[in-house]
Amino acid sequence: MTEPASEAVRRREPLRSPLGLLCALLLGCGALVPRVAPVQSARVVQTESFRQSYRIENVVRAERVFRTLLGPDNYGALTPEEWVPYIEKIVAGQIEAAGAGTFAVSLMPQDHDQFFFEGWGHYGVVDRTAKQILVSGEFTAIDDGPHSTREFEQGFFDTRVRQTLVRHFAPHRPSFVHEFVLVLRVHVKRIDEDLFILDYTAGHEIGVENEHGRVEVVGCVEFEHHADGRKVIDLRGRDLIRDDYAEKLGEAGLQRAARRRAPQWLDLVECKPPAEGPNCACGPGSGSASGTGG
Numbered sequence: 001m002t003e004p005a006s007e008a009v010r011r012r013e014p015l016r017s018p019l020g021l022l023c024a025l026l027l028g029c030g031a032l033v034p035r036v037a038p039v040q041s042a043r044v045v046q047t048e049s050f051r052q053s054y055r056i057e058n059v060v061r062a063e064r065v066f067r068t069l070l071g072p073d074n075y076g077a078l079t080p081e082e083w084v085p086y087i088e089k090i091v092a093g094q095i096e097a098a099g100a101g102t103f104a105v106s107l108m109p110q111d112h113d114q115f116f117f118e119g120w121g122h123y124g125v126v127d128r129t130a131k132q133i134l135v136s137g138e139f140t141a142i143d144d145g146p147h148s149t150r151e152f153e154q155g156f157f158d159t160r161v162r163q164t165l166v167r168h169f170a171p172h173r174p175s176f177v178h179e180f181v182l183v184l185r186v187h188v189k190r191i192d193e194d195l196f197i198l199d200y201t202a203g204h205e206i207g208v209e210n211e212h213g214r215v216e217v218v219g220c221v222e223f224e225h226h227a228d229g230r231k232v233i234d235l236r237g238r239d240l241i242r243d244d245y246a247e248k249l250g251e252a253g254l255q256r257a258a259r260r261r262a263p264q265w266l267d268l269v270e271c272k273p274p275a276e277g278p279n280c281a282c283g284p285g286s287g288s289a290s291g292t293g294g
Contacts, residue, residue, distance in 0.1 A: 037237070037240045037241050037242070038241075038242070039106075039107060039109045039241055039242070039245060041241070042106065042107040042112070042235075042238065042241055043104060043105070043106040043107070044104065044105045044106075044231075044232075044233050044234070045102065045103070045104045046102070046103055046104075046198075046231045047100065047101070047102050047103075048100065048101060048102075048103060048198070048223045048224070048225070049098075049099070049100045049223070049224040050098070050099060050100070050101070050221050050222065050223045050224065051096055051097070051098045051221070051222055051224070052096060052097040052098070052123075052206060052219050052220065052221045052222075053093060053096050053219055053220055054090050054093070054095055054096070054097075054218060054219045055093075055217065055218065055219055055220055055276045055280065055282075056090055056091055056218060056219075056276065057091070057275075057276040057277050058091065059087055059088065059091055061278070062087045062088075062090045062091050063087050065090070065208065065218050066083065066086065066087055066090060068180060068208055069135075069165070069178075069180065070135070070165075070167060070178060071176060071178030071179075071180065073174075073176035073178065074167045074175065074176050074178055077170075077173045077174050077175075077176070078170055078173055082169075082170045082173070086127070086134065086169070089127060089129070094127060094128050094129050095125060095126070095127055095128065095134065096125070096126060096128060097123050097124065097125045097126075097219075098123065098124060098126065099121055099122055099123025099124065099139075100121050100122065100123075101119050101120060101121025101122075101139065102119065102120060102121060103117070103118070103119040103141070104117070104118045104119070105117055105233055106118070107149075107235075107238065107241070108146045108257070109245035109246070109249065110245055110246035110249065110256055111146070111246075111256075112238040112241055112243075113148065113149050113150075113238075114146035114147060114148055114149065115146065115147050115149055116143060116145070116146050116147065116257070117141055117143075117147065117157070117159050117186075118141055118143065119139075119140065119141035119159070119161070120138070120139065120140045120141070121138070121139055122136070122137070122138050122139070123136070123137060123138075123139060123163075124136040124137075125165075127169075132168075132169065133168050133169075134167070134168060134169045135165045135166060135167050135168060135169075136165065136166060136168065137163050137164050137165030137166060138163070138164050139161050139162065139163045139164075140161070140162050141159045141160070141161055141162075141184075142159070142160040142161065142162050142181070144159070144160060144259065144260045144262075145257045145258050145259035145260055146257050146259055147259070149235060152188055152190070152196050152233070152235070153190070155187060155188060155189070155190070155199075156185050156186060156187045156188065157185075157186055157188075158183055158184070158185050158186070158262060158263045158265075159183070159184050159186060160181050160182070160183055160184075160263065161181065161182045161183070161184050161206075162179060162180075162181050163179070163180055163181075163182060164177060164178070164179045165177070165178055165180075166178075180208075181208075181209075182206055182207065182208055182218075183206070183207045183208070183209070183215045183263040183265075184204060184205075184206050184221065185204055185205040185206075185207075185265070186198070186204055187199040187202040187204055188233065189201075189202075191229075191232065193236070194234070194235040194236045194238075195232060195233070195234055195235070195236065196232070196233040196235070197229060197231060197232050197233065198223060198225075198231065198233075200222075200223055200225040200227075201284050202282070202283075202284060203220035203221070203222060203281075203282025203283055203284065204220065204221040204222070204223070204282060205217050205219075205220065205221075205265075205268065205281060205282045206218060206219045206220070206221055207263075207265065207278075209263075210278070213264060214264050214265065214266050215263050215264060215265040215266065216266055216278035216279070217265075217266075217268070217277075217278055217279060217280055217281070217282070218278075220282035221282075265279075266278055266279040267279060268280070268281040269281060270283060
């Protein structure tokens with residue numbers, strides 16, 4: 001037996017309570033609900049694949065960078081005949097790194113105009129001509145304290161990255177675990193007011209500190225991606241986040257994070273190809289990634 005149409009409509013129609021009528025009169029229930037959100041809603045987590053090319057202009061500097069990356073124990077375990085060929089391949093652009101990582105951008109609970117950056121993942125350095133794995137390792141982005149969200153507006157922010165590697169080439173020699181720190185300049189692109197995305201068209205500079213404490217460019221990173229803008233960093237609606245975290249955390253004895261000294265890069269300049277140097281910025285397409293995929 002078929003149910004009358006009027007009865008079917010009545011069954012699907014929501015019950016109109018006094019609160020529902022009041023909501024309708026006030027143009028929606030939103031007026032009765034506090035416009036707040038937990039700070040976890042202001043966190044962006046994304047997974048990225050990347051490739052890094054080394055950009056070093058001469059053998060002398062390549063040897064210094066190679067020694068820094070390998071560490072004194074690994075470097076000392078090798079004879080010149082074993083490491084010199086790789087120095088030459090670095091200068092020739094035949095060595096690259098590839099890996100994947102998970103990265104998180106989170107607003108600071110005590111100050112929503114600041115954020116902190118976290119990341120971790122793995123990578124391998126390969127000789128492309130010999131198809132040989134030279135070293136492999138893991139990395140973590142070092143938490144140096146809060147960044148200002150104004151860094152998004154300037155188009156980049158810097159993060160130090162701690163890497164732990166194991167050498168694979170020259171297996172007849174002892175291989176030592178080595179930990180060292182690089183600096184990565186992450187470039188972002190502004191889509192709209194308080195809406196940003198990782199700049200996939202840019203080369204992201206990666207550098208090491210020299211003996212004077214200044215960061216020299218040693219390579220360029222490109223992130224592989226889908227070209228549909230699915231990974232956005234949305235900083236809108238910060239006024240909806242609860243603003244009592246500073247008080248609550250202070251009562252619990254937790255202190256505000258302090259920003260440590262930011263990395264001091266050499267004054268980066270645009271160098272016309274094939275010019276390379278410690279202060280040459282990475283331009284579009286300057287890495288070895290194809291810019292496609294995911």
